[in-house]
Amino acid sequence: MNAKRPLIAVLTGAGISTDSGIPDYRGPNGLWQRDPKAQELVTIGPYLADPDVRRRSWQLRKEVGAVGAEPNAGHLALVELERSGLPMRVLTQNVDGLHRRSGLPERKVLELHGTADRVQCVRCRLRTPMAEALARVDAGEPDPACLACGGVLKPCTVMFGEVLDERVLADAAAIAKACDLFLAVGTLLQVHPAAGLARVAVEHGARLIVVNADPTPYDDEAAEVIREPISQALPALVARITAGEFSAPA
Template sequence: MSELRPDWARGVRRIAVLTGAGISTDSGIPDYRGPDGIWTRDPKLANLFTLDNFLTDQEIRHRFWQRYLDHPAWRAQPNPAHQALADLSGGPAVRVLTQNIDGLHQRAGVPARKVLELHGSMHQTVCCGCGATTPTPEVLDRVRVGENDPSCVDCGGILKLAVILFGQQLDGEVIGKARAVAAASEVFLAVGSSLQVEPAASLCAVAVRGGAKLVVVNAAPTPYDEHAVEVIREPIGEVLPRICRDLLAG
């Protein structure tokens, strides 16, 4: 790609990047809907990530917390794709709109102010009663010593990761900012996302309506491929650094 830079990568000043689970698989974090995805292998696991189930079933909460005790995201390190976006963030006006909850964009060096976490962060836990937040490692320490269903130390309410579960609305302010970023972008990269989860996926449509050139980087077809100026099936960790270098070349 660097040898023959595409027209859509030339002279770009405003770039938005929507990232999904596929960008973090090279860091050892499995995706959800890919051929070997978590929910592909065991569709019933989605029950753990449904808000109504979580709030009404103590056993679901127990299984949820047990699953996150040794989640690979705690050990994961940013990979070349994350690093490439961190490099890109130092150039043109760039915003990363991520569906991921792992925090790897920030760890790679993208300034926190340039990252919108559409689905929240696994690094914080929130009380469903009073709204108090706690670093998740502190909650997991309680689980390790025998609290199957840790409750809020302030009000006794149910604790959950500060992430969006099925049946839960996205934060209105966050998705509003994301739509504004998408609408103002000149190039909109959709990287490692199945583009099946709304409203995050619809940011592609917002960008295209605003005049942006949509580029999809994903191993499998997505519902938005037909709207893209280019669809790239190459491994994300190999192709994204090249794309970012092309964009930085101006």
């Protein structure tokens, strides 16, 4: 009798994208550790109230370079997992869009914190490509306003001080409850409510595997903790999964 195929949920954080040239934020060498004041650049109150914060925020977006980043071996490993035919969904805390650009079908990716590849006017809600806004910054506009109504532009991300979309969070919780195998990849599991999805999965009987360079609050509950670099560890883990090492409960 064939083993039952596991339903797989993969929660990804900033660590999966560092090999694509996008720095993490909360790790020991992350942006918030190097410059604690940088957090206000992605906090909704100061961002809306202070033009100088917005100008510095636009410069940060240019420097981070997420728009031009390319998927790495970690992202591509998840594409291979999806193409294996195993039922899987990616729940990502990242806003860089690299899971979609790697070739994963959009329906398989739930972007918990939104996406940085588009901007939205806070007044008229018009959405336009981030690349167009950054081109205006390059051309000399330090704080580009909405071309339709003159309102403030912000990335289509959930900033500090904003709440996650309730429908997105409900979908993520349903996936965590239903999965047999929950991979936490490149995340310190400290940003809630996304981090709490690991708890939901474990409480509903899923096997938890943590792939992260630094300790997380969930390591003691994990069936396995992998400290190797993600671009090496995730392809190897996916190979084990597709080989049938992790079957679902009968």
